[in-house]
Amino acid sequence: MIATQLHLMKNFHLAILLPLLLQLPSAAQESPFFVTYTHHMEEPGNLDLEFSTTNGLPRSGQRAYVAPYLELEYGVTARWTSELYLEGQSTSGDSAVFTGWRWENRYKLLGREHWINPVLYLEYEDLNEASRIQKEIEGGGPDLTSPNALLSPTRDHELESKLILSSDYHDWNISENFILAKNFSQSEGIEFGYAFGVSRPLGTLASGRDCHFCRENFSLGAEVYGGLGSTLDFGLHDTAHYFAPVLSWAVSDNSTLRLSPGVGLTHETNPVLIRLGYTYEIQDFTQRVAKLFGRRP
């Protein structure tokens, strides 16, 4: 089972790492977090293509899995970012399934930078119960023990909102996310969750030369996230919580690699959750599309 898991991870990670070999030196600035959102929005007109995986190593009674997802993040305006996710999941000794899609929108409430910068987040999810990417954890967390055949026929139509509070203080970013989610397909009440993150770039001055491994190209941090039950059963009882160090490496002007080896803090989690992500930014996407269709930009 472990061998199958390693094979799955090797193939997927190879697909992510291959484009890196084609990159030129230099750097882009991306948040290193996988779960926690900051107030930094996508630049207007730019499109980020993100390929990520959430890999769960099993505890007894669980199976190892790889949950890949594709994220398209577009800067609609300087204060509004919209994202579409497509996600799947492959469980060792079980099957591979498409688990659904999500569409999220983030709106920065204040035009200027403040001590605390609030952002409103609204997401619609059309997923099935086999979803394992765990972009956030609400309620008790996902079912990590049942087989895909049992989980995937159950569809969830969910509306999720977040209040994102984020501060930049002496090059540290400190962000807090408070989550409310309502699943319209099942009577689960309103579910709650949280995510907190702290990060900092390793180098605060940019060197004059192009370099792959300069300190300025790396950001380090940590995030904590988990579920807080629901209106039917509020609290920490039977909920999943993770602590995860995060590292991002700006590989080139427009691409970033991120890694996060998370540790499950409760019995409802995977003992280890490894996340890997690769982001490629297409600058001026709107203008490029306009040119493609012959419109004078």
Added chain:
Amino acid sequence: MKLIGWGLFAALLATPAFAQNPRYQPDPEWRAPAEAQARENPLAARPELAAGGRKLFIRNCVECHGRDGAGMEKKHSADLQLSLVQQQSDGTLFWKITNGNAKCGMPSFSKLPELQRWQIVLYIRTLKP
């Protein structure tokens, strides 16, 4: 032949003008508070760091302001070579890079470390014609 030569010369001069924004008008409401205007660049005594600022400028600003900082008419972005930009204090430019101006499509670059934003200010000063 001479006429063709002058024509080519004129075309060469005209080419960059398409990418510039000579009609740039600053947003009168986009004003840094007095305290921010008065801030001095902590890197002012280290002009060699403008090279890093150039790298950051190419990465983050060229898309809208152009490689020479002359702005783009289609994006309503500022011509950073203009005296009305160069006359602004270091603190004002830093504040504008930090906060952006969402109304005009200028994003906030507060995601960059503070010193890197000051490096960009150093580089903008080198764009003075």
